[in-house]
Structures are given as structure tokens and as C-alpha cells.
Amino acid sequence: xxxxxxxxxxxxxxxxxxxxxxxxxxxxxxxxxxxxxxxxxxxxxxxxxxxxxxxxxxxxxxxxxxxxxxxxxxxxxxxxxxxxxxxxxxxxxxxxxxxxxxxxxxxxxxxxxxxxxxxxxxxxxxxxxxxxxxxxxxxxxxxxxxxxxxxxxxxxxxxxxxxxxxxxxxxxxxxxxxxxxxxxxxxxxxxxxxxxxxxxxxxxxxxxxxxxxxxxxxxxxxxxxxxxxxxxxxxxxxxxxxxxxxxxxxxxxxxxxxxxxxxxxxxxxxxxxxxxxxxxxxxxxxxxxxxxxxxxxxxxxxxxxxxxxxxxxxxxxxxxxxxxxxxxxxxxxxxxxxxxxxxxxxxxxxxxxxxxxxxxxxxxxxxxxxxxxxxxxxxxxxxxx
Amino acid sequence: xxxxxxxxxxxxxxxxxxxxxxxxxxxxxxxxxxxxxxxxxxxxxxxxxxxxxxxxxxxxxxxxxxxxxxxxxxxxxxxxxxxxxxxxxxxxxxxxxxxxxxxxxxxxxxxxxxxxxxxxxxxxxxxxxxxxxxxxxxxxxxxxxxxxxxxxxxxxxxxxxxxxxxxxxxxxxxxxxxxxxxxxxxxxxxxxxxxxxxxxxxxxxxxxxxxxxxxxxxxxxxxxxxxxxxxxxxxxxxxxxxxxxxxxxxxxxxxxxxxxxxxxxxxxxxxxxxxxxxxxxxxxxxxxxxxxxxxxxxxxxxxxxxxxxxxxxxxxxxxxxxxxxxxxxxxxxxxxxxxxxxxxxxxxxxxxxxxxxxxxxxxxxxxxxxxxxxxxxxxxxxxxxxxxxxxxxx
Numbered sequence: 001x002x003x004x005x006x007x008x009x010x011x012x013x014x015x016x017x018x019x020x021x022x023x024x025x026x027x028x029x030x031x032x033x034x035x036x037x038x039x040x041x042x043x044x045x046x047x048x049x050x051x052x053x054x055x056x057x058x059x060x061x062x063x064x065x066x067x068x069x070x071x072x073x074x075x076x077x078x079x080x081x082x083x084x085x086x087x088x089x090x091x092x093x094x095x096x097x098x099x100x101x102x103x104x105x106x107x108x109x110x111x112x113x114x115x116x117x118x119x120x121x122x123x124x125x126x127x128x129x130x131x132x133x134x135x136x137x138x139x140x141x142x143x144x145x146x147x148x149x150x151x152x153x154x155x156x157x158x159x160x161x162x163x164x165x166x167x168x169x170x171x172x173x174x175x176x177x178x179x180x181x182x183x184x185x186x187x188x189x190x191x192x193x194x195x196x197x198x199x200x201x202x203x204x205x206x207x208x209x210x211x212x213x214x215x216x217x218x219x220x221x222x223x224x225x226x227x228x229x230x231x232x233x234x235x236x237x238x239x240x241x242x243x244x245x246x247x248x249x250x251x252x253x254x255x256x257x258x259x260x261x262x263x264x265x266x267x268x269x270x271x272x273x274x275x276x277x278x279x280x281x282x283x284x285x286x287x288x289x290x291x292x293x294x295x296x297x298x299x300x301x302x303x304x305x306x307x308x309x310x311x312x313x314x315x316x317x318x319x320x321x322x323x324x325x326x327x328x329x330x331x332x333x334x335x336x337x338x339x340x341x342x343x344x345x346x347x348x349x350x351x352x353x354x355x356x357x358x359x360x361x362x363x364x365x366x367x368x369x370x371x372x373x374x375x376x377x378x379x380x381x382x383x384x385x
Numbered sequence: 386x387x388x389x390x391x392x393x394x395x396x397x398x399x400x401x402x403x404x405x406x407x408x409x410x411x412x413x414x415x416x417x418x419x420x421x422x423x424x425x426x427x428x429x430x431x432x433x434x435x436x437x438x439x440x441x442x443x444x445x446x447x448x449x450x451x452x453x454x455x456x457x458x459x460x461x462x463x464x465x466x467x468x469x470x471x472x473x474x475x476x477x478x479x480x481x482x483x484x485x486x487x488x489x490x491x492x493x494x495x496x497x498x499x500x501x502x503x504x505x506x507x508x509x510x511x512x513x514x515x516x517x518x519x520x521x522x523x524x525x526x527x528x529x530x531x532x533x534x535x536x537x538x539x540x541x542x543x544x545x546x547x548x549x550x551x552x553x554x555x556x557x558x559x560x561x562x563x564x565x566x567x568x569x570x571x572x573x574x575x576x577x578x579x580x581x582x583x584x585x586x587x588x589x590x591x592x593x594x595x596x597x598x599x600x601x602x603x604x605x606x607x608x609x610x611x612x613x614x615x616x617x618x619x620x621x622x623x624x625x626x627x628x629x630x631x632x633x634x635x636x637x638x639x640x641x642x643x644x645x646x647x648x649x650x651x652x653x654x655x656x657x658x659x660x661x662x663x664x665x666x667x668x669x670x671x672x673x674x675x676x677x678x679x680x681x682x683x684x685x686x687x688x689x690x691x692x693x694x695x696x697x698x699x700x701x702x703x704x705x706x707x708x709x710x711x712x713x714x715x716x717x718x719x720x721x722x723x724x725x726x727x728x729x730x731x732x733x734x735x736x737x738x739x740x741x742x743x744x745x746x747x748x749x750x751x752x753x754x755x756x757x758x759x760x761x762x763x764x765x766x767x768x769x770x771x772x773x774x775x776x777x778x779x
Contacts (some may be wrong), residue, residue, distance in 0.1 A: 002694065003686070170477040245769050260778070263779065264778070277773075277779065281769045283777055284777065288772075292677065292680040292681065292684060295686075295701070296676075298681045320679065323672075323675075323676040323679055326672075327680060379668040383648065384663070385660050
């Protein structure tokens with residue numbers, strides 16, 4: 001039994017960590033957010049050169065052949081710098097769905113372009129009415145000739161303004177809420193009929209609304225069997241939730257460190273505020289919350305491994321990743337709010353980094369289901385007669 | 386990143402499971418149960434003698450004094466299996482508290498005299514630390530021991546002494562001189578409970594039971610040969626012991642078993658025609674606890690893994706006591722909530738048939754006595770002080 005990272009994982013961790021410390025200071029990040037693209041293409045090319053974009057992909061496509069542990073390692077360090085470049089949406093989510101796809105021609109075509117940094121991807125699943133329910137899909141894909149015609153609206157598509165490829169969920173059969181009948185299509189952003197309206201979110205990352213009007217897609221762009229997209233999404237969901245949670249953990253640890261350090265220097269009533277017991281106990285609680293979140297993440301990593309090796313079934317892993325996301329929500333909220341409270345007035349300012357970490361945590365909370373959504377899913381798996 | 390046990394460890398786990406299944410008859414679990422007539426001392430001593438006969442009574446001890454020589458993985462497996470099987474831990478005062486002090490700081494004579502009788506459960510020990518004026522602030526203790534030739538003359542009061550009514554011996558922190566710091570001038574004394582001048586007064590707790598006591602010392606003569614180590618250096622030895630007391634307090638396996646019990650009861654309890662386990666609000670309360678426990682299980686594994694690889698437990702170890710006790714209290718609370726109106730019924734007043742179930746009295750007792758978990762062993766507030774200082778550097 002061990003909870004250590006391998007030599008390779010430690011190297012990636014150190015490499016991302018060094019980048020965040022040495023090249024991704026707060027002002028640099030602010031400049032990137034204020035730029036036209038909202039991301040740094042230079043840094044993205046550098047991520048490609050350093051091999052970070054190849055981490056989870058199979059060696060046959062030129063990937064590093066990493067696992068969800070490698071993803072967690074990268075995401076945790078990215079979280080510490082609240083990196084806005086779309087690693088999660090392109091590599092973890094879009095790349096994850098593509099890797100799990102049964103369409104090898106599509107994989108051969110697209111995965112190498114992710115690895116070399118030319119493909120920025122995103123998963124367009126949410127609709128104006130759907131909230132967190134992935135199978136609530138009213139975008140239609142109607143069979144026509146050798147392909148399909150897509151019509152509908154996808155909202156808050158992560159990285160939507162810069163992505164040049166989307167994986168879109170659309171209904172090929174069934175009613176609005178049916179899990180079956182949802183199909184996944186690879187869609188080029190430049191396809192006629194695709195209208196992209198990009199906007200900034202509060203965490204500095206961009207999102208977009210995709211309006212699809214009579215968009216023609218060839219059947220070769222289906223990720224897996226028609227109508228069975230939900231199965232593919234479910235298969236990749238642990239990786240998506242673990243990646244986001246690892247990023248959240250990096251943020252939570254950073255917020256705690258910054259707050260403890262501040263409490264040691266900020267003087268009030270003739271003493272550092274960190275010397276007051278009432279504040280000490282609150283910082284101990286946020287410390288414990290962070291450690292518990294880390295433990296839950298490690299639980300998810302260990303169980304992912306044993307599922308991948310065929311030693312356990314997936315139910316335990318699903319329980320764990322639902323619990324993980326709910327734990328991130330619970331402690332993320334406490335840690336974020338306490339960080340602002342303990343910083344006092346300065347914590348309210350846009351100038352200080354604290355609020356920016358908190359806003360990214362809030363966005364992670366609502367990505368792919370908030371705490372209550374996942375706790376209810378956990379309850380369904382755990383408590384039935 | 387791997388939690389697999391080796392084949393040897395898996396075999397060891399089977400051996401432990403088989404032994405528990407074959408030898409443990411369940412009687413020693415009744416302390417906090419509904420049966421007020423149970424002979425707790427007889428039951429637990431009987432079980433401890435079985436463990437001793439098997440050679441498993443003192444996994445934490447060095448082998449030269451009777452330890453098992455297990456690896457830390459084996460110790461972890463043993464503790465986990467014990468908790469899952471619902472077997473109470475051994476009475477800690479002799480085996481886990483005073484024995485490590487004796488074999489670490491005691492003389493050869495003291496080791497030969499006391500350790501074998503602790504191993505075979507012939508002597509029952511209790512702990513004389515807290516006083517009416519010294520609770521979480523232990524260094525405020527004032528029970529005095531005046532040096533008088535061959536003896537110390539002890540005067541004072543110890544309180545919250547668990548199972549003093551059964552005890553043959555008590556280990557005490559006493560003040561032998563007034564140091565510059567309050568922690569100086571404290572000595573560690575072993576005292577025979579049959580010495581004239583000792584009075585044990587029962588304290589009935591809010592669960593209606595008697596496990597705690599006050600122990601009064603009036604001119605009690607204690608032979609100087611019963612002093613551990615040097616006079617006035619007792620705080621050092623006690624601190625080593627406290628560190629011992631604070632490890633392994635997460636009790637994850639025990640909480641997992643209790644949570645399973647809770648789910649079974651929630652399945653059986655019907656409210657408005659539906660099992661409680663299907664009540665969405667009750668489900669949220671259960672999963673609040675279960676998720677926290679799933680995380681704590683891995684926190685415990687992380688601590689264990691760092692110790693197994695020869696390292697020191699990291700900062701994560703300091704939260705085991707706080708989170709472990711908060712979780713067990715939360716489970717007790719839900720058990721009592723499940724018992725609904727019958728949670729207040731006293732044992733003997735209403736039968737299980739009248740109550741509709743058999744767990745109300747037990748749930749109430751566990752809830753009430755369970756409040757102690759966040760008080761003893763260094764209250765959870767003191768634990769937070771420790772983490773603030775040692776981990777956060779505040």
C-alpha cells in the first residue's frame with residue numbers, strides 16, 4: 001500500500017508546478033484574461049512541447065499513456081495557479097470522450113492534433129432547460145442521407161469561444177429526458193450552420209452558446225453507436241469529476257495556505273490575528289476539510305485503478321466520485337468563504353487573488369453537477385430497499 | 386497510488402477473521418448496550434484471556450515483553466477487523482497506557498513485576514490524571530506526593546476515573562515539587578488501589594450508567610519503588626503516553642459497522658408507510674456522515690501508509706481524533722432519531738414488543754455516553770489548538 005506518485009508522475013507534477021510558480025503569476029494571468037482570446041496560445045504551445053497535452057492518450061496515437069492519476073497530478077497543480085488555458089475541457093473532457101470512443105478513424109484523426117496543440121476542444125452538452133441533467137437533450141439529430149442534420153441550442157459550453165472542435169450531444173430518438181437515443185457527434189466549429197456566441201464567465205474563463213441550425217454532419221463523426229452516447233458519457237464521468245476535483249483541491253490548498261500566512265502578518269489589537277483562538281479553530285477546520293477532500297480524491301484514484309484492472313465493479317467508484325464532487329462542494333464553499341472572511345476587507349477586493357480562486361471554485365462546483373446533485377446521486381446508489 | 390495488501394497480509398487477515406469468528410461470543414460488547422445486568426468486567430477479562438492465550442493481547446508491545454512482532458500493516462489489519470467484527474478494544478489503561486510507560490521508562494524490577502500481570506489480565510489498571518481543577522489543562526493538577534523516606538504520602542482527588550471500581554492499580558500524575566513551569570515538579574506514580582486511605586466514589590453519567598469515578602487519596606503511603614523514572618520528570622513520561630492515546634482514535638472500522646447497522650434499522654423502520662431509508666431528508670443526513678467516513682477511511686490509510694514506510698505520520702494524522710469522534714457522534718444521533726418517541730424509554734420500563742424494536746435504549750445510551758468522545762483524550766478543542774500550533778504554525 002502506498003499513496004506516493006511514481007517517478008514520472010512526480011516529474012510532471014514538478015514541471016507544472018514550476019510553470020505556475022515561475023511563469024503564471026497573478027498579473028500574467030490577468031493579462032491573458034483581458035486579451036482577445038482570453039487564453040495564451042504561446043503557453044498552450046508550450047504545454048504541447050512539454051508533453052502535458054499528451055498525458056492521458058494512448059501511445060498508439062502518440063500519447064503518454066497516462067492514467068487518471070496523471071490527470072489528477074496535472075489538474076491539481078493547474079488549480080494552484082488557476083490556469084485559464086482549457087486543459088480540463090480539451091484534454092480531460094473532450095479528449096476523454098474521444099479516447100473512450102469506438103470510432104478509431106476519428107481518434108486517429110483528432111487525438112494527434114490535441115497532442116500537438118492545434119485542436120482546442122469542448123463538450124457541448126448543456127441546454128437552456130437542462131441544468132445538470134445530461135440526458136435532458138432536446139437538440140435533434142435527424143437522419144438525412146449518409147449523415148444527420150442537427151438543430152438546437154447548447155449553452156455555457158466551456159472554452160466555447162476558442163474551441164475549434166466540439167463534441168455535441170443530440171437526440172437521434174426518444175423523448176426529451178430519455179437516456180437512450182442520445183448520440184455524440186464530432187463537430188468542427190467552422191461547419192455551416194454553427195453559430196458561436198462567446199462570453200466571459202466569472203472565473204475569467206470563456207464559454208459560449210452554440211446555436212445549431214440545419215447543421216449537416218456525416219455519420220463518420222459519430223463517437224459511438226447511434227443512440228448510445230449516454231453510456232460513453234457515463235464511462236468518462238469519473239475521469240471528468242476527478243480532474244475537476246483535483247483542480248479544486250489545488251485551489252483549496254492554496255486558499256488555506258494564503259489565509260494562514262496572512263493571519264500571521266496581519267496585526268490587529270496589537271497582535272497577529274492568527275494568534276486568536278477563534279480564528280485558529282476556523283483555520284483548523286478548513287485544513288481538515290482540505291485533507292478530507294484529498295483523501296476522497298485518493299480514494300477515487302485507487303478505485304479507478306482497481307476498476308481499470310478489472311478487480312472491482314464500477315458501482316463503488318461511482319459512489320466515490322459522486323461523494324468526491326459533493327465533498328469538493330461542501331469544503332470548497334467553506335474554504336472559499338473563510339478565506340474571504342479571514343482576510344477581511346482586503347479579501348473583498350478584485351485586486352487580491354483570493355476572490356479569483358474562490359470564483360474558480362464556485363465554477364467548478366456547478367460544472368458537471370453541484371454538491372446536492374451528486375449527493376442525491378450518491379444516495380440513489382447507496383440507500384435503496 | 387495503490388491500496389492493495391500483499392498475499393501474506395491477505396492470509397493474515399483471513400487468520401484474524403477466522404479466530405474472531407470462532408472465539409468471540411459477543412458478550413463483551415454489552416457495556417453500552419441495553420443489558421444493565423451484564424458482568425462487563427468478567428466478559429472483557431474472559432475475552433482478553435483468550436487473546437492472551439492466542440498471543441495477540443499486546444500487538445503494540447516490543448516482542449521482548451510479549452508483543453506480537455507484527456508489521457504495522459498487520460496491526461492495521463487486526464484493528465480494522467476487530468472494529469468490523471464489533472469486538473470492543475482491550476481495556477486500554479493497562480495494556481495501551483501504563484505498559485508503554487513501564488517498558489520505556491521503568492526499572493527492570495518494575496517491568497518484571499507489572500508487565501506479565503498486565504498481559505494476562507490479572508491486574509486491572511485505571512488512570513489517575515484528571516482532577517476537579519485539572520481537566521483539559523492537565524498541568525494544573527494539585528494532588529500532592531510528599532517524600533517521606535521509603536514512601537510518598539499522597540493527598541488529593543482524581544476524577545473521571547474510568548472503571549476505578551474494578552481496578553487493582555492506578556497510575557497517577559502527582560505533584561512532588563513546585564517547578565518554575567507548571568509542567569515541572571510532576572511525578573508518575575503507580576499506586577495499589579488496596580492501600581489504606583483510598584476511597585472510590587461512583588459517578589453516574591447521563592446515560593444512567595456507572596463507569597466513571599472519583600478517587601480520593603488521604604495520606605496514602607506509596608513505596609518509592611513505585612515511582613517511574615526520576616522524581617519531578619513525570620510530565621515527560623505522560624506526554625509520551627498521551628501521544629500513544631491519541632493515535633488510533635479515528636475508529637473508522639467501528640463507525641463503518643455502526644453505519645451498516647443504522648442502514649439496516651432505517652430499512653426496517655417504517656414512517657408513513659415507507660422505510661426511513663427512502664426518506665430523502667434522512668438520506669441526506671446519512672450520506673453527510675457516510676461520505677465523511679469514506680474520506681476518513683482514506684485519511685487513516687494515508688497515515689498508516691506513511692508509518693508503514695517508516696516515516697512519521699504527516700499532518701493528516703492530527704485530524705483523526707476530531708473527525709473520528711464527530712462521525713461516531715453523528716451516527717449515534719441518527720440512531721436516536723430513528724428510535725423516535727421511544728428514544729427516551731428506559732430499559733426495563735418497556736419491552737421490545739411494546740417499543741416495536743429493540744434498539745431504543747441502546748441508541749439513547751450510546752448517544753448520551755457518546756458525548757464523552759469529544760471530551761476525553763484531549764478535548765476536540767484542545768486538539769484544534771494542537772493542530773493550529775504544530776501543523777499550521779500559528
